[in-house]
Amino acid sequence: MKYEAVIGLEVHVQLKTKSKMFTRAPYYYGAPPNTLTDPVVLGLPGTLPVMNKEAVHKSAKVGLIFGSQIAEVCKWDRKNYFYPDSPKGYQISQFDQPICIGGAVEIELPGPSRNVMGEHRSVRLTRAHLEEDVGKLTHGLGESLVDFNRAGAPLLEIVTEPDMHTSEEAFAFLTSLRMHMVYAGISDCDMEKGQMRCDANVSIRPAGTMELGTKVEIKNLNTISGVRNGIDYEIKRQIRCIEEGEAIVQETRRWDAEKSRTTSMRSKEMSHDYRYFPDPDLMPVKLSKETVEGLRSELPEFPYDKQRRFLEQYSLPFTITSVLCPDRELSDYFEAAVAIYNNAKSIANLIANDLLRELAEAGSHGSLPLSECKVKPEHIAGLVKLIDEGIISKQIAQDVFIQMFKTGHAADVIVREQGLEQTSDTSELEALCRDIITNNPKPVEEFKGGNEKAINALKGQVMKRTQGKANPKVVDDVLKSLILN
Amino acid sequence: MRCELFFKTASELSSLLDSGELRSVELMQSIIDRTQAIESRVGAFIDFDADEALREASESDKRRESGEARGPLDGIPVGIKNILAIRGRKLTCASKILEDFVSPYDATTVTKLREAGAILWGSLNMDEFAMGSSTEHSAFKQTANPWNLDCTPGGSSGGSGAAVASGQAPVALGTDTGGSIRQPASLCGIVGLKPTYGRVSRYGLAAFASSLDQIGPMARSVEDAALLLQVIAGHDHYDSTSLDKPVPNYRDALKAKGPWKLGVPKEYFGEGLSDEVRAKVEQAIAYYKSEGCEIVDISLPHADLAVPVYYIIAPAEASSNLARYDGVRYTKRSFKTRDAIDMFFKSREEGFGQEVKRRIILGTHVLSSGYYDAYYLRAQKVRSLIRHDFMQAFNEVDAVITPTAPTPAFKRGEKTDDPLLMYLNDIYTISANLAGLPAISVPCGLSSDNLPIGFQLMGKPLEEGSLLAIAHHFEQAHDFKSMHPSL
Amino acid sequence: MTDETFNINYLAQLARLELTDEEKQHFSSQLGDTLEYFKRLEAIDVEGVEPMAHAFPIYNVLQEDVPSSTFSAEEVLANAPKSSENQIVVPKVVE
């Protein structure tokens, strides 16, 4: 029998705020253990929470991005459970009135090949609610260590409908989610840094049927490969179970990346009776129409909308838009350059090839950020203009670009200072070409015999002798007229 | 009879300090001497540091000499219920589980007292986590009622009540979740005011029931209560439930002369009220009438539901508030454990007393799956009805007058193992917490056994000033404030 | 209202309290009485009544996202029952 998997995701995204959700202790990744706390973070007796405005606003923005309904009144509830990383013995979360209800995330599936855009579809959201993060446990042999730096950081829990059927789709969902979050400045969504964490609900059913099978919750899918491998493993495991006549148990399983398998989590907790009730320490938040519209006006153009526009407006190929559009800064950079000099294709190529290559080489941990790059959009525009005007060849342009990248000087300055302009002076070239024709009878004969390509050998020699400064078009013309006349 | 220094009111002491007739160090020494003389019998303090208090006193004296006194409380010792965080001092909440916890921060009320130049005098005993009405649930010691050492001082702010009544502190801070300032004030023969919910910041008050808790003054005179409230009241951005409303001058408010319209709710004078208390409260009512006040019979139809509503809401919130005492970060930990979960179970079993456990179990039940709607949600709705009753009444009257507690002080050990009987002690005080209203207990006489009796005034939200004025009016005509227990 | 069958073991488990048998018995009977006492709430018509979560609801008590001071690791650990490497040590966490 053929089976179909049904997958829903619960994604926790750490909101990019400067301070924590209920107190002004700072939060950022990578601080030494237990240096980002205060009485509120540690849940000392007598401490009280006060809501961070930015956390509420960023959460509402997520709803606006995905077309969710934004709750008019938000309240916060206590989710009561004990764990060593949870300072108060309860987590402040949202139970029955989440800040975002419904909505959908547009995803892009992989195309048949790398240069062909795949299908776009949407994954519906159930809800998104704002809650606080817990501390971080490091497990040793007989003991565990607790660091409360992360405790109290604002988290948005985004829950999807069971709208996905393959790990590929789940992956595409996370990719799209992350892209939108980073675009709107809501989160950096770096899974390595725990800024995006994913749990999946997976069930299977015979292909073509509608009824949902027993779902299993998979926890700890906290890397990109974990999401793919964990879900794939679980689908296979469930199919094997059914085929071997076993029933699927509704349970929580944990993805063990090292052993590449999911294992059942037999928690000591008898049941999950979280005893939610409204937090008496926090007041409700009303989001007025004006506030919501104000937040909407701060949203950028979304990545897939931008991609559609780039494909159409600039006639760029998907191979290029798929590089530029997922990165808001890079695509803005591109458009800034195009606004200065209108040759989208050449500019896009220069960015997608030369610029990204140099950034990758220059960075110590991953690519050098674009903001630290000395080459600005006007430099790119200037360089393309020099090529288009025939002042430098494309070949020379490559060297000029590398120098621009190192020095931050404008292309025309580099070209002028180093005398890199192309030679288009025909009398000088004619003498050189005559010499080369005389010394290379073989390709000359072949060309005469009808092999058009044979001229390239001669051209190459000319370029070599002029150190690339000859205008290839002019060389071509001169060679042809000398041979044929 | 010449009044001993330690029995003078804060306002009297304040004038003596201002005129230079008294130095804060002398005052502090007199209180330390008094405490050392009687504390072994009263047991009001969990802890005090005489040297530190004298040091603070001498700093106050220096300020006064250089004309930099910070107001009427500068140099006046204020006793602090040991449920309020004081930086560098133990915050035990009278619980074994917090026995070793030293607070690294100040409660907002404590910061305000420091700014006013007050001496933070001692940590006062209480029922563990403020759960109780007799101070018998302290993990550390018993506190006796200074009027009769066999009796309880009431609770949970029993240490505060006993200290103020016995001359071990001129004024003190208490906290009130269901009557824990007013009931011990009544039983100890002093004034106790629970402010409007949100009037005083709760930041630094270890939470019992967050939607009910308030910090308030306990004092030997209404004026002293006004002085102390003046310092601690006001908006605080560390407390989301704090009210951002201007703080009136409470001492000026005392000048109001009435007459007032007072409501007498029949539900507060029914079964369970002792004859002696009834008689004294009726005398007080008669006094107001004789002063031209209009006395109106009113009804608060949901009054008898206050106790069940309270004993659902308060334990529910407490079960969650006390979850942080888990043995991980700062509470006492049991080390006889196999794993982290076991550590929770054993640390909490060893660290909490019976009453606390009882309320955690009750609170856990009323919030648990399948019971939430029937208990917690329903209680919250009835709470709305109770508040509504009061708001209706306040359309007609300025304040409501009732007994504070059904009986004078009861014997220690009498009710400790009958929670329901103990809970009924709060029958008249709980409503003000549920409705968020200000309420004050004022001494109005002694029983045949020479035990104090108080009456309660409840007012409109933020009308602490009117309550103080009405209480002051009574106090001026009755000399209960110079009545002291003989010890 | 619900019948007051409650499971003291379940409640103790949720509340992370390791009660003695004596405590269990004691609390069970007292809890039973207390729940019986709560029954008087059943008679009240609360149809259409808003539950009261706050004495005085105020909307939008919010703070600006401006970071402020923090504790040092030493201050965090000052009251900790056990610590190592600037972290709090707890017994093994079993999942």
Ligand SMILES: [Mg+2]
């Ligand atoms: Mg979840």
Ligand SMILES: [Zn+2]
């Ligand atoms: Zn969550």
